[in-house]
Amino acid sequence: MSKDVIFSTSVVPLSELLSQAVLAIFDTVHAAKEVLIQKENFKKFSTYLDRIAFILKELSELNIDHSKSLENALEVLNREIKVAKQLALECRNRNKVYLLINCRKIVKALEDSTKDISRAVSLIPLASLDVSSGIKNQVSKVTKDMLDSEYRAAVTEEEILAKIQLGIQERNGDRSYANNLLVRIAEAVGISTEQSELKKEFEEFKREREDATLHNDFPEALQMEQIIALLEKTDVTTPPEDKEKEYFEKRNSLGRKPLEPLHSFYCPINMDVMVDPVETSSGRTFERSAIEKWFAQGNDLCPLTNIPLNTSVLRPNKSLRQSIEEWKNRNTIITIASIKLILQSSDEQEMLQPLCKLRDICIQRELHREWMTMEDYIPILIGLLSANNREIRTQALFILFMLAKDSEDNKERIAKVENALESIVHLLARQIGEIKLALQLLLELSRNNVVRDSLGTVQGCILLLVTNLGSDDIQASNDAQELLENLSFLDQNVIQMAKANHFKPLLQRLSSGPENVRMIMVKTLSEIELTDRNKLSILKDGALRPLLQLLSNGDLEMKKVAVKALLHLSNVPENGLQMIREGAVGPLFELLYRHSLSSPTLREQVAATIMHLATSTTLQEADQEQVFLLESEEDIFKLFSLISLTGPDIQRSILQSFHAMCQSPSGFNIRLKLRQLSAVQVLVQLCEADNLIVRANAVKLFLCLTEDGDESTFLEHVGQRCTETLLRIIKTSNDVEEIAAAMGIISNLPKVRQLNQWLVDAGAVETIFGCLTNGSKYALHNRQVTENAVGALCRFTVSTNQEWQKRVADAGIIPVLVQFLVSGTALTKQNAAIALKQFSESSFGLSLPIKRHGIFQCFSAAPDTGCPAHLGMCTVESSFCIFEANALEPLVRMLGESDLGSCEASLDALLTLVDGERRSGIKALAEANAILPIIKLLGSPSDRLQEKTLVALERIFLLDELKQKYGGLAQMPLVEIAQKKNNHLKSLAAKVLVRLNQLGQQSSYFG
Incomplete structure (x- = not known):
């Protein structure tokens, strides 16, 4: 702060000078009372001024002679008081942030002014004036006190200055750091933390910077520039739309691949x-913690140069730190953007690792979470809460919790996503890890008034919170309690009753309360949104028995709500089993069979409940306890016969019920009984049903019955029309599961010539090709469609009908089959290898002989070498050659797979090249490196695979070079088979050993 130096040039009466000084003091004290900062220090300073004013008043009342020295003293005093007044006025009128940042300068200026005024007062010539000793003592005392006086900035102010300095030194770019700093400044100087007020104050502070630049105060301007750069990272200073624009401009300029760090x-x-x-003092840069550890271990030489180091000198390398920070930010932005694309895919197996990476990024900095919000991650994370993988749900919950903690805006963003609050609430019925995170997230969301009101409308929320009040996990129980209190605007009677015994009193009223109360309770159970865990708890607490009793109630409305409640609770398989055990099947079937009921909806809900019970029989627990939905052939007949007597909704539920029971541990008996009851005939008819949902369920049940049935059952009912219908379903249906089932039926039907011909004539080959090459259409169920399609294709590749083979080859299917050897499932690979094997069985006969040149062959072009395996002219389309189709390499690879069916199918395909001991085929196998994998199959646990391997090796070891190269490797496995296996395998092993010239030398093999 500069002083205004004022010199008096006119002679002023002494009394007037004294009065002027007193008035100047009063003005300064008044200004000191209105300062915005350092109020305690200015208050202390004002007490000194009041004491001086009192002394001057006493002097003015005395008849003191005018003296030049007294006049000069008063002039100096007036000048210093004006300087102090100017300081007080600046502390009243200037920007509050500016004053806080300059608090140390203000304190120093105030201290200097106090001492200067003290010195001015001490200039009054008291010795030459006729004044009392009392006045002299007062002057002496006040001047001494003022000279000894010290002023200090407040602890809070010092902490803020230190935080500012640290932020500047470390180039801290974290938004939360800047936000917290600005809030602390506002609280320290009494500014409202409302964004509009903070922004207004910040803009005024920036104008102070401009004034400093205009007055050429460059050090102050530079300091303020650094502080402004730090505070400009706050939410106040940059509108969200500007931040988004800046982020996406930066993100779009970065490319797609992270950069490796510089050396x-x-x-x-x-x-x-x-x-x-x-x-360090050697000029080399190290990580602070690493070099400090180096020093702590007693080293004082530079690790790189061996130059002695001053261990007390460690200078921050700010430019390198900034470069590293920029590199990290660049790669983080690219990573956040790339992970988003992965999470938007439908493959959960690929999601977990990137999601864990995203969680780590989220934890690191608030700025990273801001970028995630800008990338619109919130809807994606909400969607992941319904994932099948528990770890995926857990990671998504944690990230959402972190985002919700950051801002009120994020809380509202989460709540605005469709079904977001419902999805989070439903997780309260999961395992404790998910429950705790879901409670933390809901608790955070409930701190926002808008979101809290929405949360209160989510069905099942109170019930689930109450359930978690009794959690063994103390934190979960406390969070549930706090969240209930936050939702205190809800029905307090329900909450208090719920807190008492986890809704047990409410469930008891189902059986003992008045009928109107029972109706309300049952209706609540039928309509409230519940999660699986809660449904299990409700049934365990005794809801089932009173609900079953209500099924026999004479009131139709009571039956309806009771059935709806059972339907609601039965979709948890464990509950379904409990309902079967406790006798729910009888009352439900009685309602279903009563055609006189005036409510179609009631029968439909009964049928849907029975379907849930049927699904529960697929649990392993049902098999262990011998729990069956239908125990007799009569029960099966009665239920299945309803398919022909009811509407589409009941038909669908019955078909789904039988489909579930066919998948159960006792499914074989159900399938057998259905075939005996001519269910196939009914299902064939339903394949032409107008209702697409009924048709799809009929096709799926039809597939179940084809899995282990005898040929006569199907040949009786499946004719040309049925095959055409199945193909039409495959071509026109939008239900991928139905398509897969129809293709599975075609694959499983008896492989008789007439059926195959009907299928070929109806375009089955072309339809299958479409399924195999249009995988994107089938999305999640592509695996089932592909497996069944390749299985169906094997019908038309049999070597006994080269016309069908030709049609398949002309469709371009062989290269597709080869591709499936590499990328298919185990079953797809097996069926692809079977199809290729059947093709290859025709190749020797279809391979064209190579044309030989005459006596002038030396003058003609070099002869064609032909196919190495078949020694003729081969192509994929003309001779179905697996060598030309590049199938040998993937077939050889399949020999090493763990799935025995795939191994056997690939071996069968390869052995078509050595059929009849053809040496050319054997050489082709050797060149494809197939011999060693074949030898390894001698250790297979499958006797049949061992048998085929032994037959193959007997042919392979016809070639001396292969016998010499691989015979030693085959010897010990052959010996083991010869010693331990059955007679047939021993005989085959002996033949191979004879081929290797080993049998005579090792007669003890068969001892």
């Missing part, structure tokens, strides 16, 4: 990318 980013000691790089 200079690595610490030479620990070889990690540095976080806090510091420069």
